Amino acid sequence: MERRKAHLYTLTLTVRAADNSIIEVVPQRLGFRHFEYMHAMGNSVGGMHLYTELERYPHYQGGFIWDFIDQALWQQLDDGTEHLTYGGDWDDRPCDYEFAGDGLVFADHSPSPKLQEVKRLYAPVVLTASDHDVTIENRNLFVSTIDFAFTAKLLADGNAIWQADYRFDVPAGETRTFPIDFPSVDAAGENHL
Numbered sequence: 001m002e003r004r005k006a007h008l009y010t011l012t013l014t015v016r017a018a019d020n021s022i023i024e025v026v027p028q029r030l031g032f033r034h035f036e037y038m039h040a041m042g043n044s045v046g047g048m049h050l051y052t053e054l055e056r057y058p059h060y061q062g063g064f065i066w067d068f069i070d071q072a073l074w075q076q077l078d079d080g081t082e083h084l085t086y087g088g089d090w091d092d093r094p095c096d097y098e099f100a101g102d103g104l105v106f107a108d109h110s111p112s113p114k115l116q117e118v119k120r121l122y123a124p125v126v127l128t129a130s131d132h133d134v135t136i137e138n139r140n141l142f143v144s145t146i147d148f149a150f151t152a153k154l155l156a157d158g159n160a161i162w163q164a165d166y167r168f169d170v171p172a173g174e175t176r177t178f179p180i181d182f183p184s185v186d187a188a189g190e191n192h193l
Contacts, residue, residue, distance in 0.1 A: 020050060023057055034063030041102035045114040052121045055139075065118065071100035072107035084108060125170075135177045138170040145170045152180050 026032045037051045038044070045065070054060045072084040084107045087095035101107075104115045125145060126137040134152070138145050146169040154162040162183050170176045 020054060023054055023060060026059065028057075028059045030059060031061045032057070032059050033061040036066045037063030038065040039102060040065055040067060040104050040112075040114050041099070043114070045104075045117050048117065048121055065104060067103045069105045069109070070103040070107040129180070131182065133177050133179050134168075135175060136168055136170045137175040138172055140172045142172050144172055152182070154182055154185065156185070 023032050032054075034051060038048050051063055055062070070084075070086075072086050073090075074082050075085045075089065076082050086100050087097045104112055104118055106112055124139045125148065126139065127150075128135040128137075129152075134150075136145060136150075146167065148167070150166040150168055152164050152166065153160050164180075166178070166180075168176070168178050
């Protein structure tokens, strides 16, 4: 009797930059992945939500952000101090100037403001608050929110005027709404949940 080996494989369509509507015509038996869906140069990563919204398609596998960290070299000055340098700082011509400054993290490993936006969009738990409740969408595949601490705050002119801590159990992959007993608010000033 002849034995055959079972082979597991995944066919994936990988695109660099394309109209996101292409996912509509990709067969679901194929994975769909963006090779580079964001280039984090300068003050960019805006519009990334257009890509993370594609996660509603089961065959969407995400994408890659170019780059994680800025590329720079430390240069020691005559007075002994050091600073980070980019293209052209070493009198190299031609060069790409600040083109290597395209990371979510600065070259000294400190986070750039772009990292906050990516963190929010990659968050596996999404909260939507109203005047009287909060809807929690748990996008985790295996973990419930029972061990998470949720803090509800009411801010007036940027200052917390009320706060309460909660524990909500939302199973993996589910969405639930819970009541929040927010206090009544004086209309004066700017108020935020």
